Amino acid sequence: MTRARIVGNLAERDGPRCFHCRRPFAADMVGATLDHYVPRALWKTWRQRNLVLACAPCNWSKGDRLPWTVAALLLRNVRQHQLWRDACGAASSPSV
Numbered sequence: 001m002t003r004a005r006i007v008g009n010l011a012e013r014d015g016p017r018c019f020h021c022r023r024p025f026a027a028d029m030v031g032a033t034l035d036h037y038v039p040r041a042l043w044k045t046w047r048q049r050n051l052v053l054a055c056a057p058c059n060w061s062k063g064d065r066l067p068w069t070v071a072a073l074l075l076r077n078v079r080q081h082q083l084w085r086d087a088c089g090a091a092s093s094p095s096v
C-alpha cells in the first residue's frame with residue numbers, strides 16, 4: 001500500500017486534519033505526516049489502526065512518547081489495580 005493511499009484512508013477515517021491539534025490540511029494533504037499513536041518503540045507495527053495524521057510540529061513534539069490519553073488510561077488501570085488489591089487485602093485479613 002502506498003503512503004498516499006494510507007494518508008487517504010486515515011483522512012477518511014479521522015478527517016483531513018492533524019489528529020493532535022485538529023488543524024486542517026490542504027486538499028492535497030501537503031504537510032500531513034504519519035504518526036504512530038503508540039510509539040514504534042513500544043509497538044512495532046505499521047498497521048493503520050496505530051497510525052494517525054499529524055502536522056510536522058505535533059509529530060516532532062510527540063516524538064516517541066505515549067499520547068497523554070494512553071498514559072492516563074495506563075495510570076488509571078494501575079490505580080484501580082492498587083485499589084482492588086488493597087480492598088482484597090483488607091477483606092482477606094484475619095479479623096482480630
Ligand SMILES: [Zn+2]
Nearest residue numbers: 018021055058
Ligand atoms: Zn498538529
